[in-house]
Amino acid sequence: MLVFVTPHQFIDNICKSLVGKVRSDAEAISLIKGMEVKIEGPCLISTYISEQLGINCSVLMGANLASEIAEEKFSEATVGYGNNREIAEQWVQLFTTPYFMVTPVQDVEGVELCGTLKNVVAIAAGFVDGLDMGNNTKAAIIRFGLREMREFCKLLFSSVKDDSFFESCGVADVITTCFGGRNRKVAEAFAKNGGKRSFYELEAEMLQGQKLQINTFPSSFQLMVNVFPGLLMAIHTSSRLFQLIERDS
Ligand SMILES: NC(=O)c1ccc[n+]([C@@H]2O[C@H](COP(=O)([O-])OP(=O)(O)OC[C@H]3O[C@@H](n4cnc5c(N)ncnc54)[C@H](O)[C@@H]3O)[C@@H](O)[C@H]2O)c1
Ligand SMILES: O=P(O)(O)OC[C@H](O)CO
Incomplete structure (x- = not known):
């Protein structure tokens, strides 16, 4: 399971350094709140990761100021997934804590x-x-x-x-x-x-x-x-x- 959480400006180089080094059955999740803007139009970061690495990519988004989560103040988040509910449940299980409530939504x-x-x-x-x-x-x-x-x-x-x-x-x-x-x-x-x-x-x-x-x-x-x-x-x-x-x- 691969978790991507960097400013979107770096995703290009990170993916390039991972090409050929990731198992085809690996699952990715992106916490990156940004977008690649190309001449041909906007490209979602999850799509970019999927295309570059040939793996499925879900997303985790929400009202999540990092400093507040670090202090264990309650917040909730949303996992956006494609077709595989089982994978979504695994991500929910991985991220859920008593102060971090995660809800899966089939809408990457x-x-x-x-x-x-x-x-x-x-x-x-x-x-x-x-x-x-x-x-x-x-x-x-x-x-x-x-x-x-x-x-x-x-x-x-x-x-x-x-x-x-x-x-x-x-x-x-x-x-x-x-x-x-x-x-x-x-x-x-x-x-x-x-x-x-x-x-x-x-x-x-x-x-x-x-x-x-x-x-x-x-x-x-x-x-x-x-x-x-x-x-x-x-x-x-x-x-x-x-x-x-x-x-x-
Ligand atoms: N900070 C928040 O409150 C928060 C909350 C939710 C989501 N996010 C999203 O998560 C993503 C990352 O958050 P951030 O901006 O707070 O992260 P950040 O500024 O804390 O950096 C995250 C990581 O990026 C790495 N990094 C720095 N320069 C790099 C480079 N040149 N190449 C590769 N990696 C590099 C850092 O080492 C670090 O591990 C963003 O898309 C943001 O929108 C942030
Ligand atoms: O600092 P911002 O504006 O990127 O917001 C951080 C998180 O995305 C809030 O959910």
């Missing part, structure tokens, strides 16, 4: 995309905090964000289930990320600095070696604007903000 794409797309919503929540726009606006961002996450998921995979958005991987992760996550924190600082300090600079200064879980390259930003128009439009200072971000990236 929906569960993984929730973990990925909530990072975009967290950036918007950080802008709201940095611009002192208040809790009502932040709640609106969370609601818009969740709704647009669902639309985008279904656009990519019609198989994605509505129920997945009510699991820990969905609404719960959006909430915890928009209040306690790194992406929110750096986006808040970006807005507070009026866009004068880049995401890269703030990431290096504020995250102690962690990586932002969103790609701020122009192509990815454009993808974000294209797929989340309503979410970004909901920030009323958007035009100024967009200019700052585009200039920054």
Whole structure:
């Protein structure tokens, strides 16, 4: 059983170093909340692992700030699996503890995309905090964000289930990320600095070696604007903000 949990930026090299060294009946699980963005379109990390290593890959996502889990504060998570319920049960057994409750859901794409797309919503929540726009606006961002996450998921995979958005991987992760996550924190600082300090600079200064879980390259930003128009439009200072971000990236 192989567990992948690194920032998504490293998955390419990690997979390349494993090619030819993994048994064909090995089972993988990805805890990585990110996505490979290629010219031909977005590629799920679980798909990438499966394709590179020729093995099945499930996912584990949820409202899981690592620092809180380390302190054994209660949280829950969602295992997204494909066809094999037995494998899902094995992952549930492996990860479950008295303070970590794991629920299996037969929807790899929906569960993984929730973990990925909530990072975009967290950036918007950080802008709201940095611009002192208040809790009502932040709640609106969370609601818009969740709704647009669902639309985008279904656009990519019609198989994605509505129920997945009510699991820990969905609404719960959006909430915890928009209040306690790194992406929110750096986006808040970006807005507070009026866009004068880049995401890269703030990431290096504020995250102690962690990586932002969103790609701020122009192509990815454009993808974000294209797929989340309503979410970004909901920030009323958007035009100024967009200019700052585009200039920054
Ligand atoms: N930190 C959290 O609260 C949390 C919670 C849930 C899910 N996740 C997800 O888990 C993933 C990893 O989390 P993180 O960003 O907090 O991890 P992290 O920054 O703690 O790093 C995780 C691992 O990546 C390794 N690493 C660092 N540089 C590397 C390199 N150049 N090549 C290969 N490996 C390298 C580190 O040695 C470490 O073992 C992310 O996708 C994140 O979204 C994180
Ligand atoms: O620090 P973030 O924003 O990547 O959030 C960490 C976890 O994904 C929260 O579930």
